Amino acid sequence: MVIAERLRGAVAQCTLGDLPRTTTISIGIAACSGKAQVSLDAAIGRADEALYRAKHDGRDRVVALDFAAEDGSPAAH
Numbered sequence: 001m002v003i004a005e006r007l008r009g010a011v012a013q014c015t016l017g018d019l020p021r022t023t024t025i026s027i028g029i030a031a032c033s034g035k036a037q038v039s040l041d042a043a044i045g046r047a048d049e050a051l052y053r054a055k056h057d058g059r060d061r062v063v064a065l066d067f068a069a070e071d072g073s074p075a076a077h
Contacts, residue, residue, distance in 0.1 A: 004029060004062040012060070024060035026051060036067045043067075 004027045011025045028051025030043045038046075046065050054063040 001029065001031075001062060001064050004064075008060065008062055026054035026059050027062045028052070028054055029062065029064040031064050031066045033066055038067050 008025055008027060011023055014023050016023060028047045028049065030038075030046035030050060032038050032043070046067065050063040050065040053065070054061045057063065
């Protein structure tokens with residue numbers, strides 16, 4: 001999460017030539033807690049869900065969604 005926030009902040013500091021607007025990014029992260037066993041497809045799906053949530057919540061943000069259960073099912077947020 002810290003690295004994603006640093007990346008988001010660095011992009012916000014960038015300028016694209018003479019364009020008058022700020023560049024922003026939204027980042028979605030799928031996190032696994034403990035010993036959760038998660039398939040690659042499930043992790044990608046969860047990261048995609050987090051990305052869409054970040055965009056929906058106002059863009060230019062980082063959202064992490066966690067797999068907390070032992071069986072790899074998504075944690076409720």
